[in-house]
Amino acid sequence: MYGGEVAEIHDDLNSSRGKDYGSEAEYVTEVIRRHRPGAASLLDVGCGAGGHLEHFARLFDRVEGLELSADMLTAARPKLPGVPLHLGDMRDFALEGRFDAVVSLFGSVGHTRDEDELRGTLECFARHLTPGGVVLVEPWWFLERFIDGYVSGDVVETGRRTIARLSHTVGTGDAASAMDVHFLVADREHGVRHFSERYEHKLFRRDEYESAFAAAGFEVSYVEDVQGGRGIFVGVVRGEQP
Template identity: 50%
Template sequence: MYENNSAAEMYDLLYQDRKDYPAEAREVAELIRQRKPDADSLLDVACGTGIHLEAFAGHFGRVEGVDLSEHMLQVAAQRLPGTVLHRGDMRQFRLDNSFDAIVCMFSSIGYLRTADDLNAALATFARHLNPGGVLVIEPWYFPETFLDKHVSGHALTQGGRTITRVSHSTRVGDVARMELHYVLADSEGVQHRSEIDELTLFTPDQYEAAFSQAGLKVDYAEPTGPRPGYFVGTAV
């Protein structure tokens, strides 16, 4: 879906209408400051179009983002002019800076395919943490919490455009396969996009093992609503 800026902007509009990004940023900032009260710098991994990053900028003196998609980063740059953004793979990026906090939101970690990928990503995150720094990951569903054959939909009308999104999710082994269809109607006509997303159903033990292997003390913050909660690690 993110093969061009138009697709990234469609994603941007739909999810701003579905999620309370500022509330999530406040929640995560509180988790960070409970463990590191003086935290003042943050890196958002898989920052996408920068909606969470914009919210985090209200809580931290310095924020940066990293994402694999150039098109998503272009939208993020428009939203956050002057903010340092990096293109990189979460398993192996190398930045010149380190941070008091690193976050990976919106279940983006689920796009990793294997436990080895998960371990590599956590090791990369840990290398970029300052002493006593905090890592917060919002996981994808666990094998026992995934809803097989789940159907969802959303529609938004704004600025003379209507966008709809429908999805159907099935489980294939330890992978959640999501078939998604997007329809955009505006004055120029109707456009249709479709995609297949595959996210790995890592177990809690796999997440915790990856944190421990990266040298981080980890605990799990239980969810307060339908979202999956957070794994929170502290550099020791």
Template identity: 45%
Template sequence: MTIDQITRDANVYGDDISEIYDLLYLRRGKDYAGEADIVTSLVRERVPHADSLLDVACGTGEHLKTLRERFSRVEGLELSDAMRARARAKLPGVAVHPGDIRDFRLGRVFDAVCSLYSTVGYMSGTGELDAAVASMGRHVAPGGVLIVEPWYFRDGFADGHIGDDVVREEGRTIARVARSARDGDTVRVQAHYLVADGAGVRHFEHTQVMSLFSRAEYAAAFERAGFTAECLEETGPLLAGRSLFLGVRRDGSAR
């Protein structure tokens, strides 16, 4: 197993990051409810009767908190034990399944399936991208909708980007600094965290290995999975200019 593959396996969030994840992103201004409403609108524009949804790689379940109010049946899927435990704690009555985006089988279909916040960027190449889209696609009912938020496209990534955040709540401050370094179509995002609270100051590091794909490669994965695909480049301020890929499953597509 290569060093990069070992690091990719470590992409899965453990307790350190899961414990501060909600505070970090909510205090940064991430509008989970607004994003969930965008997803709902996109689904209902194409399938007005849609009433069930699966959120793949649902993290701590923040999108699902709103989506469960928009659809009669919602479920989640999450690989990280720590993130899944937090999602289940805040979503009583909602099934949050363990599973890998690349190969999961729940044995039922939904009117809509979504995967947000660029989880597909963790796929190590087009083979894994195809597998992930196909795995999600088999859970979409004929005529239903698949929405996937890509990571950066190959032609739009700024090598060497440095990101930083400081967020505070009563009794605790979190600082994060990260740098991205590109090697071909692979990007290593090295992040350092400092968490200060009543127990002291602790530091941990988390390095993620991501992949850059083209628009054509995302579209091809959708087509191979049996979906007509479109790339929505103008998603508005709530998604901070991030793109979405949306596909409608063709009737009779293989699951």
């Protein structure tokens, strides 16, 4: 999952498919400061290759990133000189200091395997927030909106490469999904190469997310039809965290 070949092309591919990392980072920042005026520090959990974080670094005085894939962090570091990037699991990590905001984008939280893990992940986020801090989470697709057998395909030019991406997503039972993604990458130096990856996600219902936020100590709201249609959850931590 999220190996070196994907890390190398990840942000270029998504930008070429229409993802505007800069505008999304500005929107997320606006939402955070609507709930926490003057928010100056941010932790990006599941920061990937740094597509959002390099923009957050312009918008906050202090930013850090956490990512499970070492290959993604290798791709992120050249974009983020001087920014602390931590190899770690969102379900159980412990960093020094706290942040005014914790964000988790791109549906990364869908990699938790059940409601207990989801709640534990959000509790971990809460422990890294200052009093009154804000968490902003882009969920994976809700169970009630999931399309079994969904197929997606793109061919893009990134300037250095031509990339074809094809995916097929199916339900796997027990409210989970598996996405098989195949890539063809062509460039002058290496010719054409093919590789594939499989991504597994838990399909939580919206109310299950909301219950997990509440159990983790957040006042939560949901904003529909942003971040590519998956929406965002915005939670404000209640009181002091241990």
